[in-house]
Amino acid sequence: MSSTTRFVIFPLGGERYALNSSQVRELLMPSRVHWFPHTMRSLEGVLVRHGTVIPVCDLGAAFGASKARSVYLVAQCRYAGNLETVAIPVEGDCQIVQGELGEAEEGVTFVTGLLRTPGGTVPLLDLERVVSLCIQPSSRMAVEAGR
Amino acid sequence: MATAKENEGNSFFNLRKQTAPATTLPVILFSAGGSRFAVEASEVREVRDYDEGTTYGKLKGPLPLDFAFQVGLGRGILTRCVVLKPGECWLGVSEVERIATLPRLVALPRIFQGAERHWYRGLLLLEDEVVPLVRTDYWRSLAAAEEPVLGGRE
Numbered sequence: 001m002s003s004t005t006r007f008v009i010f011p012l013g014g015e016r017y018a019l020n021s022s023q024v025r026e027l028l029m030p031s032r033v034h035w036f037p038h039t040m041r042s043l044e045g046v047l048v049r050h051g052t053v054i055p056v057c058d059l060g061a062a063f064g065a066s067k068a069r070s071v072y073l074v075a076q077c078r079y080a081g082n083l084e085t086v087a088i089p090v091e092g093d094c095q096i097v098q099g100e101l102g103e104a105e106e107g108v109t110f111v112t113g114l115l116r117t118p119g120g121t122v123p124l125l126d127l128e129r130v131v132s133l134c135i136q137p138s139s140r141m142a143v144e145a146g147r
Numbered sequence: 148m149a150t151a152k153e154n155e156g157n158s159f160f161n162l163r164k165q166t167a168p169a170t171t172l173p174v175i176l177f178s179a180g181g182s183r184f185a186v187e188a189s190e191v192r193e194v195r196d197y198d199e200g201t202t203y204g205k206l207k208g209p210l211p212l213d214f215a216f217q218v219g220l221g222r223g224i225l226t227r228c229v230v231l232k233p234g235e236c237w238l239g240v241s242e243v244e245r246i247a248t249l250p251r252l253v254a255l256p257r258i259f260q261g262a263e264r265h266w267y268r269g270l271l272l273l274e275d276e277v278v279p280l281v282r283t284d285y286w287r288s289l290a291a292a293e294e295p296v297l298g299g300r301e
Contacts, residue, residue, distance in 0.1 A: 032275075034276065034277035035182075036182060036263075036267075036270070036277065036278075036279045037180070037182055037218040037219055037220055037263070037266075037279075038259055038261060038263040039219065039261030039262050039263055040258070040259055040260065040261050040263070043258065043259065045277075046256065046270070046277060048272060048277060051251065051253070051272065052253065053253055053256060053270055053272075053277065054256075055256045055258050055259070057258075079257075079258055080257075080258075080260060082257050082258075084256070084257060084258045085256075086258065135258060137260060137261035137262075138261065
């Protein structure tokens with residue numbers, strides 16, 4: 001099985017991952033994250049963009065804490081049965097590439113495939129699985145993320 | 148190979164406008180635990196000094212809810228009470244700041260699936276700030292579930 005399409009490659013936790021471009025809505029420069037009291041682990045708050053709010057999802061629980069964030073990758077994924085838009089802070093340059101998608105090696109977590117590009121191979125991130133793992137209601141009354 | 152930043156102007160990267168309900172109702176802004184919140188002004192019966200509320204403790208009456216504590220911010224510094232209509236729910240808060248008109252209300256993103264869905268009706272986009280709008284029916288029901296105070300509280 002193989003197909004050629006566009007992908008966005010981005011750094012996360014010291015590695016580079018890819019997402020299908022159809023999942024990526026936008027790349028945003030770092031801006032103010034608005035925090036308010038809530039109970040969801042790994043949600044830092046929201047970004048305001050053109051009158052809409054976008055939850056910021058820090059995937060540090062899965063990939064380690066990020067350093068200085070250089071861009072927010074705004075992507076769509078399914079969460080609890082709904083199609084959600086989330087902003088993921090990443091720490092470096094993003095690229096749009098064309099490549100051929102192959103199957104992932106067995107036993108690799110959070111990866112659904114392997115992207116082959118002229119520059120090498122990049123794992124395709126299983127965003128839904130990562131987000132499902134990271135974003136959970138806290139057992140505490142509220143998370144003071146980002147305070 | 149183009150960088151994503153170079154392609155920001157392409158329709159492929161444009162975030163589609165989401166529908167967002169707007170409200171023209173005035174809201175009262177208050178602070179609790181260092182954060183700012185809003186409540187619809189039409190839902191508020193009155194604002195009292197907290198001391199005034201608690202000195203009525205010799206009478207049978209509602210015990211103010213520590214709003215900051217209820218939303219996980221720890222024990223708040225309580226100086227005011229926001230009394231919700233009809234008058235049985237008293238929210239203890241740090242300060243009542245002002246009335247704001249014409250705020251824009253957007254839904255709380257569905258990915259917030261915890262207790263915050265009970266606490267808030269949505270998020271107000273207010274100047275350069277995002278302020279949760281409290282869900283008054285929830286706070287009334289919470290106050291109603293509190294044990295009745297028979298007097299003598301400090």
